[in-house]
Amino acid sequence: MLAPGLTLVYRPDLGLVIARWQREVTPAELQSGYLAIRAAADEVHCSQWLLDLRRREDVIEPVVNAWFSREFAPSLRGRYAAPVRLAFLVSPLRAQQPVTAMVSAAEADCQRATFMDEAAAYAWLAS
Template identity: 65%
Template sequence: MLPNGLDLLHRPDLPAIIARWQHDVTAAELQTGYEALRDLADRAPCHRWLLDIRRRADLTEPAINAWFGEVFAPSLRGRYAAAARLAFLVSPLRAHEPVMAIVSPHNTDCAIATFTNEAAAYQWLQA
């Protein structure tokens, strides 16, 4: 586990990178976690990511959503052989909450979807 409460695992058999946050983190720790995830994806290389955020409470933090939509997601454009696919796994109790800021298709090749079922998330990642 990284110091920011993030477990990262590359699963070539899926193929996907799995990122699991084990607890709430600060905004700076969250950004560092996303950057570590992107670094692993660059080394793999792997454009399919499962982001397990069931243990995080800050799903809709405006500053993080803005950073993600304006800085991080656009940085994924053209990085991999195919467009990045990010499947967010959330608790069924929080499924009604928006997870991420709207990411414009004009400034990124990133596809994002939210799931409460891990198997469904993996199926979507393979599409």
């Protein structure tokens, strides 16, 4: 499943699915993107995801946030051998926004953290 404006790469050497949004996307495209990421992760049984939001202006989308917390995040609980970990990579400007509101989810569903530095995100995912 390919989502518009999104590139997906599995890095077996790092044990990561890397998703990079290349442009602004609509809420429907954003939901489609999350579903595509999950499908890619399912194919390789990968629970570590790097989500690069640096090219997106609006990293907080209320409609998608509600869908994420009600439907998507609960679908991640127990899906893989290890808990799902989401590392959100954002620009310094966006880091000042309440990015965690973008992905409200119970800690039991997935672990998440926000980073401005890609190396720090990789380190957190590897820990």
